[in-house]
Amino acid sequence: MxxxxxxxxxxxxxxxxxxxxxxxxxxxxxxxxxxxxxxxxxxxxxxxxxxxxxxxxxxxxxxxxxxxxxxxxxxxxxxxxxxxxxxxxxxxxxxxxxxxxxxxxxxxxxxxxxxxxxQPVYELLGGAVRSRSIKCRFSMGAYSLERAQRRTQELVAAGFTTIKVKVGTNPDEDVARVKMVRETMGPDLELTIDANSGWDAATAIAAMKRMSDYNVALFEQPTPRGDFAALAEVRRAIEPEIMADDICFDLADAKECIRNEACDVINVYPGKNGGISKTAAIVSYAAEHGIPCSIGSNLELDIASAAMCHAVVGCPNMNIEQYPGDILGPEYHEISIVKNPLKIEGPVITIPDSPGLGIEVxxxxxxxxxxx
Missing domain, CATH: 3.30.390.10 (Enolase-like, N-terminal domain)
Structure with a gap:
């Protein structure tokens, strides 16, 4: 061919x-x-x-x-x-x-x-190692307090058990937003935060100490891209686990994260990594070094979301059970460009078992x- x-x-x-x-x-x-x-x-x-x-x-x-x-x-x-x-x-x-x-x-x-x-792509990756129905967290923007409260109520009602809150902007506003989300969602659901490289190490550590009462389970990418030492500094200084995302594009980045003991989990996805094969290679390397991986998002449409799902279903170390990922991009958009949109119900996205990516554009x- x-x-x-x-x-x-x-x-x-x-x-x-x-x-x-x-x-x-x-x-x-x-x-x-x-x-x-x-x-x-x-x-x-x-x-x-x-x-x-x-x-x-x-x-x-x-x-x-x-x-x-x-x-x-x-x-x-x-x-x-x-x-x-x-x-x-x-x-x-x-x-x-x-x-x-x-x-x-x-x-x-x-x-x-x-x-x-x-065959579906996940079979070509070695076969399904988990369900085709994948439970996700919800990624909430750096919203006003009123909007954050309303969205949290809606998300809890929709069945989400993990909510990620964007931070990395004004620390006072970010801390207040995290506090609002925690108070609204209650003590039993999981709360994570994501700074998207918005803070330096000192700001991230100080902000996290102010949020110590809000039971934050995971802090995603607190420090700037390329500064592995800063990420490691934050990891040593705070209680929540650290997820590397913006700093980890390819296998070389993953190796630096692990060499610097900079993270507890690595966020991967095909778009950021340059393809499904490269995502699988990072996930496999991380497994060899005892580092779990999860799946990130750039608010994909159905095509790239399907590719992400296949990587999750086919890669054993894609530990979305402990670290739920973000594969809800199609639900963020006003329209779908495929004839058979991926099934999304609350926090769960499901891919078909059709050949290839399983979608028809x-x-x-x-x-x-x-x-x-």
Whole structure:
């Protein structure tokens, strides 16, 4: 089988007003993402999604489209999409970074490989090690106290047992928000926080001490990207466990986290890591060193969310039972661009056992929401 064409579609999908995100990275009201289709001479197509946010990875929908169209596509035409190792080698020797663009291409190849084998992607990763129904936490933005209280009440009523609160902005406001969420959700449900690299070590430690009475179970990415020593400093100084996320894009980053004893758990997902294969490699390496992994999110649409689910179902060390992840991106958006949206009921997302990624893109709807 050979790749014959790669077609790209920049799309603009608004978030539901009640789900719009506020964090240390700023506001996220509309998703400008890249959706792509890989065509083959066997008539099998694969879909991919680059969930790009400029302040997160430095990628934009326009840059992702340009590098896919002008750099990667000429090299991938004629390649076997089922030879994913070679596909990744081509992408990596051609470009540094560009994780989400690479991931979109790689997940589309996994989609094709699964369809060709008549198997879901998680079977190709070694088989299902957990249920296809995955229980998630809810990621709450850095909202006002009134909005945080109202959202917490709604989330508890919807069955969420873990709520993540965005912090990393103004410490006084963040502490007050965490206090409000804890008081509203009660003492028995799990509360985690995420600073998205918004604080230095001293600020993170001081803020966490002020939140010591709120039973925070996990502190995600308190310190800036690239500063492994700062993350380790916070880990030594506070009681809650530390999750590495923004600081860990590839296997080299994961090795530095572990070498510096900087975290208790590593957050991974295919977009950030450059593909499903690279996520699996990080998860496997972390397992060898006794570090559990969980799944993060960039507020994906159904395509990338399906890729995330397959990684969770197929990777044993994706310890979402103890550390619930974030795979609810489709529920944040006003529309779905697939004909069979992933089933989301409260905190639980379920992927089908269909071949490939298990989703069928509505290309007419994609074209309707494409932007110049």
């Amino acid at each position: 050979k790749i014959t064409a790669i077609k790209t579609y920049p799309v603009r999908i608004p978030l539901k007003p009640e789900r719009r995100m506020i964090s240390a990275l700023g506001k996220h009201d509309v998703s400008n993402y890249l959706v792509l289709r890989i065509e083959t001479d066997a008539g099998i197509e694969g879909a991919g999604e680059a969930t790009v946010l400029c302040r997160w990875s430095g990628e934009t929908v326009w840059g992702a489209q340009a590098i896919v169209d002008r750099v990667f596509t000429p090299l991938l035409i004629g390649q076997d999409p089922c030879d994913i190792e070679t596909i990744n080698q081509i992408l990596d020797r051609t470009s540094q970074g560009n994780w989400f663009a690479k991931s979109a291409l790689e997940m589309a190849c996994w989609d094709i490989k699964g369809k060709a084998a008549a 509505d290309w007419g709807l994609v074209e309707a929401h494409a932007v110049d």
